[in-house]
Amino acid sequence: AQSVTQPDIHITVSEGASLELRCNYSYGATPYLFWYVQSPGQGLQLLLKYFSGDTLVQGIKGFEAEFKRSQSSFNLRKPSVHWSDAAEYFCAVAYFGAGSYQLTFGKGTKLSVIP
Amino acid sequence: GAGVSQSPSNKVTEKGKDVELRCDPISGHTALYWYRQSLGQGLEFLIYFQGNSAPDKSGLPSDRFSAERTGGSVSTLTIQRTQQEDSAVYLCASSHLVTSSTGELFFGEGSRLTVL
Numbered sequence: 001a002q003s004v005t006q007p008d009i010h011i012t013v014s015e016g017a018s019l020e021l022r023c024n025y026s027y028g029a030t031p032y033l034f035w036y037v038q039s040p041g042q043g044l045q046l047l048l049k050y051f052s053g054d055t056l057v058q059g060i061k062g063f064e065a066e067f068k069r070s071q072s073s074f075n076l077r078k079p080s081v082h083w084s085d086a087a088e089y090f091c092a093v094a095y096f097g098a099g100s101y102q103l104t105f106g107k108g109t110k111l112s113v114i115p
Numbered sequence: 116g117a118g119v120s121q122s123p124s125n126k127v128t129e130k131g132k133d134v135e136l137r138c139d140p141i142s143g144h145t146a147l148y149w150y151r152q153s154l155g156q157g158l159e160f161l162i163y164f165q166g167n168s169a170p171d172k173s174g175l176p177s178d179r180f181s182a183e184r185t186g187g188s189v190s191t192l193t194i195q196r197t198q199q200e201d202s203a204v205y206l207c208a209s210s211h212l213v214t215s216s217t218g219e220l221f222f223g224e225g226s227r228l229t230v231l
Binding site: 032034036041042043044045046049051090094096097099100101102103104105106107108 | 148157158163165168171173213220221225
């Protein structure tokens with residue numbers, strides 16, 4: 001069965017510092033991978049996605065992620081964090097079943113930003 | 116509207132009561148999903164609707180949970196005889212038919228359910 005692991009439950013960084021959020025997935029086929037962000041009391045917003053092609057994908061708000069098949073990873077990065085980036089971040093892998101499609105999410109990483 | 120709309124945004128109910136949560140997907144999206152988000156547990160898949168096909172109900176946690184989608188658009192998630200462990204945020208999402216270049220889900224803001 002497919003699964004996603006986000007090893008860091010909570011990360012704190014200083015504003016202006018670089019950021020890397022880790023994501024490892026388990027899936028038997030070529031994965032579709034996603035990063036979503038959730039601000040308090042809000043729904044999830046897509047940051048970026050990987051379906052195929054270039055393994056370094058660019059997203060909104062200055063985020064990027066790199067797909068590494070050999071490591072089953074899809075880590076999210078940002079060179080300089082802004083206070084408004086404080087939120088919870090979810091990595092997800094798509095699952096294709098018989099007549100079904102769904103995203104399986106990790107448990108999330110909460111990001112705090114120190115001024 | 117432009118996005119996925121869910122109602123109510125907050126619902127407080129007593130243990131044993133039934134509740135209904137509504138989702139209005141993005142116009143033109145053929146697929147609709149329900150997820151449950153519990154504190155510290157991430158998002159748990161509940162059910163998937165695609166067009167007129169039979170829904171994938173594999174994520175529903177018990178037979179107290181059911182969902183329907185009328186006319187291929189609006190969906191209602193019903194929880195019967197609510198229990199305290201049902202307290203969570205219920206998120207609805209919709210998407211286009213999945214292709215090699217699409218497949219992201221668009222989420223509503225959720226319905227927060229509290230069972231006393």
